[in-house]
Every structure is written in C-alpha cells, then in structure tokens.
Amino acid sequence: MSARLSSKEDYESLLDKYDTWMFDCDGVLWNGDRLVDGAVKVLEILRSHKKSVLFVTNNATKSRQSYKKKFDKLGVEAHVDEIFGSAYASAVYISSVMKLPKDKKVYVVGMEGLEQELTAEGISYVGGTDPADYTLEPFSLSNFTPDPAVDVVLCGLDTAINYTKLSKAFQYLQKPQVTFLVTNDDSTYPSEGGLLPGAGAISAPLKTASGREPLSIGKPAKTMLDCIKAKHNFDPERTLMVGDRLNTDILFGQAGGVSTLLVLTGITHVEDITGPNASTIVPDYVTSSIGDLRVLA
Amino acid sequence: MSARLSSKEDYESLLDKYDTWMFDCDGVLWNGDRLVDGAVKVLEILRSHKKSVLFVTNNATKSRQSYKKKFDKLGVEAHVDEIFGSAYASAVYISSVMKLPKDKKVYVVGMEGLEQELTAEGISYVGGTDPADYTLEPFSLSNFTPDPAVDVVLCGLDTAINYTKLSKAFQYLQKPQVTFLVTNDDSTYPSEGGLLPGAGAISAPLKTASGREPLSIGKPAKTMLDCIKAKHNFDPERTLMVGDRLNTDILFGQAGGVSTLLVLTGITHVEDITGPNASTIVPDYVTSSIGDLRVLA
Incomplete structure (x- = not known):
C-alpha cells in the first residue's frame, strides 16, 4: 500500500x-x-x-535542446544534461546498443526533435519531416522505391501522421530483418484541454498491419x-x-x-x-x- | 481438411x-x-x-454505386443489388439495428463512399471528407467544439487519415455513451504492388487511445x-x-x-x-x- x-x-x-x-x-x-x-x-x-x-x-517530439526551451519558457531551471527524453534514448539505443552500421538508415515516423537526436548521434535517416511525406494525397506503391539501406523503423508521436508515412513504414516492416522501434508506448498524452492520441496510438497502425510488436525505448x-x-x-x-x-x-x-x-x-x-x-x-x-x-x- | x-x-x-x-x-x-x-x-x-x-x-471506401463502376471499368458484369460492401452494411446497421434517432449524428473517419451509404440511409454525419479535417496542421483542443449530437464514431479505411481526424474521433470515444463502430477489421489490403495498411490499421490508434474495442461490421x-x-x-x-x-x-x-x-x-x-x-x-x-x-x- x-x-x-x-x-x-x-x-x-x-x-x-x-x-x-x-x-x-x-x-x-x-x-x-x-x-x-x-x-x-x-x-x-x-x-x-x-x-x-x-x-x-x-515526449519524443522534442530534442533535449528544444525541450530545454520549454523549461526556459515556463521559467523552470533545467540543464540539457539533466534532461532525458525518449527521442534521445532512442538515438542512443540505435547508436550504442544496436550499433547500427554507418551505411544503414532509420525510417522515421516522427517529428523534428527525433530527427535532431538521431543527427546528434550520427545516425542517417529518411522519412520524418521530409516534405515528400507531408501529404494527404493517395499513396501508391508504384511511386515508391524503398531505400535498401533502411534497417530500422523508428516511430514516435507524429502529429503530421498520414497514410503515405504509414504505408512506407509498413513496407519496411514487412522485411523481417528490419528492426521495429517505438520511442514510447503512451496511448495518450495530456494536452491543456484534455487527452490527445499519444505515440502508442501513432504506432498502432504499424503494429496492426505488420503483426509485429516493436521494442519500446521510453518509460x-x-x-x-x-x-x-x-x-x-x-x-x-x-x-x-x-x-x-x-x-x-x-x-x-x-x-x-x-x-x-x-x-x-x-x-x-x-x-x-x-x-x-x-x-x-x-x-x-x-x-x-x-x-x-x-x-x- | x-x-x-x-x-x-x-x-x-x-x-x-x-x-x-x-x-x-x-x-x-x-x-x-x-x-x-x-x-x-x-x-x-x-x-x-x-x-x-x-x-x-x-472495401468501405466505395459505395455500392461507385463499386459498380469498378466492375464496369474492369469489364465484369455486376448489378448494384448484387454488391454488399461494409460501407453499406455499416449504414444499414446504424439505421436498422441501432435505429439511430434522426437528430443524432455519426462522426466519420472514412472516405466518400462511406458517406454516400450513410446519406442513402438518411443518416447525418460530420467529419469524413469535411475539408476542415483534411489537414496536416497541428491539432489543438482549444479550437475544437465537439458536436453534442454525435452518438456514433464510425471508422473505415481512410487514406487521408491525419492527427486532426484521430483526435476528434478520440474526443467522442471518451464519452461512454458514444458507440464505436468499424466498417471492417482487415489489417491490410492487397493493392497492385503489394499490401497496404487496411481499415483495421486505420482504427488502431482509436482503439489504443480510447482503450475500447469497436464492433466490426464487415466480414x-x-x-x-x-x-x-x-x-x-x-x-x-x-x-x-x-x-x-x-x-x-x-x-x-x-x-x-x-x-x-x-x-x-x-x-x-x-x-x-x-x-x-x-x-x-x-x-x-x-x-x-x-x-x-x-x-x-
């Protein structure tokens, strides 16, 4: 008790x-x-x-640096080396635990902060905030050439989630050798006016379509x-x-x-x-x- | 065997x-x-x-009428009254089994064909192909006033899925009195070049965020x-x-x-x-x- x-x-x-x-x-x-x-x-x-x-x-939408700005804005003392986010932890996992070879890439479903942490760890990625994936137009496999260097799909909260991103990530996940990671599995997160769908909701279509269970990095x-x-x-x-x-x-x-x-x-x-x-x-x-x-x- | x-x-x-x-x-x-x-x-x-x-x-993206056009295009004889789609079945379920009162509405995550079948059954809806929901801009609850007439969330395959639609549907699903329906639960569907995420993948974020299991109408x-x-x-x-x-x-x-x-x-x-x-x-x-x-x- x-x-x-x-x-x-x-x-x-x-x-x-x-x-x-x-x-x-x-x-x-x-x-x-x-x-x-x-x-x-x-x-x-x-x-x-x-x-x-x-x-x-x-929260995997922000890098430690950008999360620090949130502390600053709210007047809360914090230092970058005191901040541990699931974006940072995901990047560290890929570089230090998986030891992803330098010629391999991550397909990212996620936002700028996640990309920043990957970059800081020297990890190459595709997807993410790529303007080509920022679209609500119909997706067709005939217009998509998978990048053979992609060895990891990493999914975090992405408020620009769309069918093109989901479809591309799903193509990679159909290859058993591609590792499936999620920054965290929170089904929701608290916004000022109430709950909104969280990272666990954003990765749910990928789990369902692929039938695979990802490794979750965050708490x-x-x-x-x-x-x-x-x-x-x-x-x-x-x-x-x-x-x-x-x-x-x-x-x-x-x-x-x-x-x-x-x-x-x-x-x-x-x-x-x-x-x-x-x-x-x-x-x-x-x-x-x-x-x-x-x-x- | x-x-x-x-x-x-x-x-x-x-x-x-x-x-x-x-x-x-x-x-x-x-x-x-x-x-x-x-x-x-x-x-x-x-x-x-x-x-x-x-x-x-x-397939819930097409009404029976629009599905008939697919048969026509491919040179396959078919008559509208021979065609049963999960969009049609969903509309019939809401009107004939649930008997949704005329002053109540459905919040639709789905495409034009689903809306057409709802309209054909005399069912009012919001969401769907509403241009206001065709957006990749960030969603904020402060800009959203839920429609108190919504008594059903109906989700089908929606290739224009986005965070605004998911967030709105999730707000409705947090009300226990709102019924949660999905047209079908296919995790994938076969397109010409391979599999793509299906209706079951599109509704997965709603299941995850709400912790609710929908009633599935299709096969x-x-x-x-x-x-x-x-x-x-x-x-x-x-x-x-x-x-x-x-x-x-x-x-x-x-x-x-x-x-x-x-x-x-x-x-x-x-x-x-x-x-x-x-x-x-x-x-x-x-x-x-x-x-x-x-x-x-």
Missing part, C-alpha cells in the same frame, strides 16, 4: 531519504503550457538542498534507465521517481529499483489507486501535487 | 452443389486494377447456369450476412463463399453456415494452409484461382 503524504514531516522525511529526484514533466511539472502550482518553487528547494534533479520524459522500459546511468551516478536506494502515470513512470521506477512518488495532477486520479478497481501498480508514496512540497521552504 | 480441387470433375461437382455464389473481390476477382485471369469468364459461366452471384466486400461479422439475408433468399446448404482471406472470408462463410472455397490469388498462400504453421481456419475447398473454373465452359 502506498503512503499518502500530507504533513510537513512527511515531506521532510522524503527530503532526507532521497538524493536523486527524477521527474516526469507532463502532468507533474506542467499540463500543456500551464505550470503546476508550486512546481518551480519545489524544484528550487530541492536544488538548494543540493539534490540531483533529473527530468525523464517520454517503463529499462533502456531509458540505461541511458541515464551512462551519464549520471545515482544510488537507486536514495533515488525517487516522481510521475503521474502508473504504467509508465511508476513502473519505470519500480523496474529500476528506485522509490516512486505518484502525483495526481495528471493522468491518474484517486479512483485509479483506491477501491475495487485500483491498479495493481502501487507506488511507494502518493501526494496530490508536487506543489505540496512547498511546505519545505 | 480441405478438398484440393483441380480436375474438371471437381469443378462440375461444385457447380452442381451450389446455387448461390458469394464472392470476395480484392484478391479473388482482381488485385488492385488487374483482373485475375479467367475471372470474367467464370462469372459468365455461373450466370449461364442461372447461379445467383453476389459480391461481398469489406467475418454476422452483420454483413444479416444485410445480405434482408435482400436475398438463399439456402445456406447450397451457398458457397469464395475468398482469399481465412480470417475474414472463410470465417465469414463458416459463421454463416455456408460452404467455403479458398483461392490463392490474394493474401493466403499455400504455406498458410499446409504444414506445421497452418491456420486453424480450414475452408471446405481450395483451388489456385477462381480462373480454374474456366474448364466448365
């Missing part, structure tokens, strides 16, 4: 116990472009106590944690993952052997963690909002 | 046994715009023997057969369903209590029905091509 935090003593005890604080962003620090009340203050408090602060997001997968470990030393026993999603953030923390704090400012509501239909994924701690920790000031 | 047909006697016996011949089209009579060799001749032979010929297709569902029964008298014992797909055509025939003939000119190959990985869906008869029946001339 989760400990429900509410008193100043509860939060002081948390501050004592954990040196590394990993934060999901959407639904924890902000929703869309609206900051969660008190979030900035709480991050300042943590930094003033010399805590290590990391941002771990499944809750271990690949994301491996990425963080390669850059930061942290003691799992003194690390806390803060998130709003049970099946990504909390599962991710548990799989990585770190403690977990669920906040209720995003996807998960009280009824998801209590009563007869409560999830089987149980965080160590629950608090209404990250802003609750303001009492530590 | 299926009877493998090859001799003139085999086909003569088939001709004797069945009065009503139901044909899938794509992969049976044609692939894309290329006729299967001998298909026209065989249909002529069946008609000359006073057989009842019906065309049962999951193998019984709804399609109910549609045919409403228009044609046939004796299931003397009816043969001819198709290229085990999990749609053959399953459809079996569920309807009619006999089934698999042809190998489309999706299914010999290795899918023989050997250790053979499908558990076993047709009554197998022949290489519908053209094999030319020997009956």
